[in-house]
Amino acid sequence: MSIYGTAVKKPITTALVFVAIAIFGLFSLNRLSIDLLPQIDETTIMVMTAYNGASASDIETNVTRPLENVLNSVSDLKHLTSQSKENISVITLEFEYGVDIDVATNDVRDKLDIVESALPENVTSSSIFKFGMDDSPVLLLSVQAGESTNALYKILDDKVVNPLNRISGVGSVSIAGAPEREIQVYCDPFKLEAYGFSIQSISSIIGQENLNTPGGSIDIGSNTYSLRVQGEFTDANELLNTVIGNSNGKNIYLKDVARIEDTIAERSQEVYNNGSRGGMIIVQKQSGANSVAISNAVLEKLPEIQAGLPSDVKLGVIVDTSKNIRNTISSLTETILITFILVMLVVFIFLGRWRATFIIILTIPISLVGAFIYLLASGNSLNIISLSSLSIAIGMVVDDAIVVLENITTHIERGSKPKQAAVHATNEVAISVIASTLTMLAVFLPLTMVTGMAGVLFRQLGWIVSIIMIISTTAALTLTPMLASKMMRLDPKKGRLFILFYSPIEKALDALDVAYARLLNWSVRHRKTVIGLITLIFAASLMLLPIIKTEFFPTQDNARIGIKIELPVGTRQEISREFALKINKEFMNKYPEIETCNFSSGQADTDNAWASMSDNGTHIMNFNISLSSIAERERGLTEICDLMREDLNKYTEIKTFEVIAGGSNGSMGGQSTVDVEIYGYDFALTDSVARELSARMQKLKGCSQVTVSRGDYIPEYQIDFDREKLALNGLNVSSASQSLRSRINGITASYYREEGEEYDIRVRYAPEFRQSIEDIENILIYNNQGKGIRIRELGKVVERMTPPTIERKDRERIVTISGYVGKGAALSELVSQTRAEIKKMSIPSEISHVIGGAYEDQQETFADLGLLMALIVILIFIVMASQFESLIDPFVIMFSIPFAFTGVFMGLAITNTPLSVMALIGVIMLLGIVVKNGIVLIDYMILCRERGMGIIGAAVTAGKSRLRPVLMTTMTTVLGMIPMAVGTGEGAEMWRPMGMTVSWGLAVSTVITLIIVPVVYSVFAANGVKRKRRKHAKLIQLDQL
DSSP: OOHHHHHHHOHHHHHHHHHHHHHHHHHHHHHOOBOSSOOOOOOEEEEEEEOTTOOHHHHIIIIIHHHHHHHTTSTTEEEEEEEEETTEEEEEEEEOTTOOHHHHHHHHHHHHHHHGGGSOTTOOOOEEEEEOGGGSOSEEEEEEOSTTGGGHHHHHIIIIIHHHHTSTTEEEEEEESOOOEEEEEEEOHHHHHHHTOOHHHHHHHHHHHSOEEEEEEEEETTEEEEEEEEOSOSSGGGGGGOEEEEETTEEEEGGGTEEEEEEEOTTOOEEEETTEEEEEEEEEEOTTOOHHHHHHHHHHHHHHHHHTSOTTOEEEEEEEHHHHHHHHHHHHHHHHHHHHHHHHHHHHHHHOOHHHHHHHHHHHHHHHHHHHHHHHHTTOOBOHHHHHHHHHHHHHHHHHHHHHHHHHHHHHHTTOOHHHHHHHHHHHHHHHHHHHHHHHHHHHGGGGGOOHHHHHHHHHHHHHHHHHHHHHHHHHHTHHHHHHHHHOOSSOOOOHHHHHHHHHHHHHHHHHHHHHHHHHHHHHHSHHHHHHHHHHHHHHHHTTGGGOOBOSSOOOOOSEEEEEEEOSTTOOHHHHHHHHHHHHHHHHHHOTTEEEEEEEEEOOOTTOHHHHHSOOEEEEEEEEEEEOOGGGOSSOHHHHHHHHHHHHHTOTTOOEEEEEETSSBSSTTSBOEEEEEEEOSOHHHHHHHHHHHHHHHHTOTTEEEEEESSOOOEEEEEEEEOHHHHHHTTOOHHHHHHHHHHHHTOEEEEEEEETTEEEEEEEEEOGGGSSSHHHHHTOEEEOTTOOEEEGGGTEEEEEEEEOOOEEEETTEEEEEEEEEEOTTOOHHHHHHHHHHHHHHSOOOTTOEEEEEEHHHHHHHHHHHHHHHHHHHHHHHHHHHHHHHTOSHHHHHHGGGHHHHHHHHHHHHHHHTOOBOHHHHHHHHHHHHHHHHHHHHHHHHHHHHHHTTOOHHHHHHHHHHHHHHHHHHHHHHHHHHHHHHHTOOSTTHHHHHHHHHHHHHHHHHHHHHHHHHHHHHHHHHHHHHHHHHHHHHHHHHHHHHO
């Protein structure tokens, strides 16, 4: 007995099976974590190696190159890039997506062990860091403070960082820009000289005086007591009364040669929030943790933390990535609801029966909840990929149920009893329903096998839609006939209101049936004319190809802007700070869309890993700007960015600046860049090529800004010691340079303890004695005999330019010129304009160039998806050929595929939408959807031929009979995509191209398919009949002979 026969006979069992699926699905939904994207494993390993005292070129020669030569042999390596800076080498290994990063890390560690002995003696062991999508911060919190500024670091460390670290799923919490308390002992060099002291001797005395020493234990009477010397300072000012020596029978106190300031560390990174000094707290999650849950938990905890802070310390939110996730998810949920309502209306309009509409609509929630079971079982999250998969599936889920129910309705209207009609009608269309589902599986299952970035993103889409299609087909062949046998009636009573509303629709549909039958009748009889005309339409659509632009991913409006401003190298931190505050004030006044404006300036501490990853220095300012949500503002993200670029261009003191829409570039949804990588060893040559290309790119219409990765040569003062003079005075370069460092940078003499916390006691020259070259030349250095010699007697102070950071990629020196794609332009436009400019340049033969960045990713992904498309077409043909047991019938159906492309090209050209990865995924989906319509038509034509109809009669009858189901399935899918194609909510930019390609492609191809498939079928069928006649005639001739 057939599955549908059993379902009709056992309605309770059938109903309960689907109720169970619904319950499991809802349970899974409740347990799912929410994130923006599917879990993307780490793909980057960073190797950091320190070599103190070495210049950038020394680092490159002695550290970076030997390491690169060994690391280049690590398996599955995509790119090897490095930066050789003063004192440090940073090598980044980028792997292909899907590589087991733990295995790769072990491989890297083994390679480093091999090369360790070949590196210079003073090189520290390399540190290895892994980076992935999960390492980007979940939250950036702002901190504003008044009188508590000096103690802010300790306050935040105690009262904010520790409680946040205890929240489940939080990976790390770090503080940036909060001032750290430090006890400064500012010495007067002239007084030190007069008394015969040095910075080292003062430091040593403080260290010896600031001690608590256990003295053992002593028995007194019947008790044992511990002895302790309490020598630690309990007040910073106690230091002033420390005796450092004596002269002429009088004690010399520290206050005689120095002053004490209980203040903050000098030259630390500063953070300002909306113009007020404070700090920034960076919250990162553990790998695989739920971003939204962590963000919610942190935000819930903040009021409690705020209550325990001093009244002048205020916490706020700079960036909350979960806000973007929540808004994107809610706008997608809204899209799903709109789609659901539109599909329901289409079904009701075509069928005119509320019971039939209910039966069909019921398959939607049952099929969709099945996807949640898969997500939970496979450990995936509810994200924009999985939710958009549901939105895509809604229109297709009802297709099978529509075909089945429409046929059942036809049988009932012909006078069959509902139970008989349910079984016989389902039997008639079961093969075409299964065939169309198999073609859809042939489209979506290969998506689960794609590698690289596209594979990571679309594997989930492939599985979800496949699972939903299997459940919906099962429901269409069991639940739909069972419900139809129970709910459908032979002649339902129609109310007056219903007749008033539905009569015009019924008349319009009948008129459409008649008009289509006439058109089809004419087309089948004028086959050559129709085929010629339709071929002309396809050829005309190909002419649109040169107009269509391409891009990797659309820039997503996530209400975030990142700005990096560089003043001339060596600009003092105070000047950078004042300038940043000026920009901050201007932007806050000019752009009401800005909610928070946070910036940092100055050199970050080496222990602040998050800040160290971005460029920083006394002349660099990094802005983090968050805007109000997309619904609350009129201007878009890219428009605001372009205006900000115009504002910054007016300032002549700015050396370079970057305004990045989305806060990051090149990544998914970030601002697209065209990166021209220039390879060559000679600095002067590559610099001149980079300068020329940068100037040319700045003039391009589609380019909003250009940045060059290589910085300027950095001015610095160097001291050239005369080795002979050093030796004569009993000194060497090491002892002289250490003495110099102690006077300028200071020595940490000891630690001042207060309330369980330790603060550095730093001894150095007072700021007013280290402000000029003359001050440096006058520094006294003492030799082992206690004789003081001035630096000017041992060498000379000279100003020199040192090379900037030396960047390398795949073991060659590189400089990268990045052009940002402007508003209204597309990636492909800027690439072709840049290529044209490069052709005009005369580039020396020893210099090579490559276009990389988002363009490189786009080319890789497009190639993967192109190959996938070819594989899918072959799979679809195999499935249909097996189903129809014929090679000609599927070939006829395949004629509808080119016209899907006609619709896509028209849609992209008319709406000026670039062809992106998302649009290509839409095209891949179209392959399966378009073929479904052809299958329904051909299957019915074959049935009519088997019932004895002629070719033309079968083509026209099948076309007229299947018109409504085809239009219904098309309209449900197209209307299912329209909310996506015209969406304006957060994250809508990502899905718009997909919705647009499916809507246009399906609408155009359906109109043409309804004509071309019957026409081509009749051509092949007529040829078949002629062949049979010729064969028959030959047989007759043979018989006569």
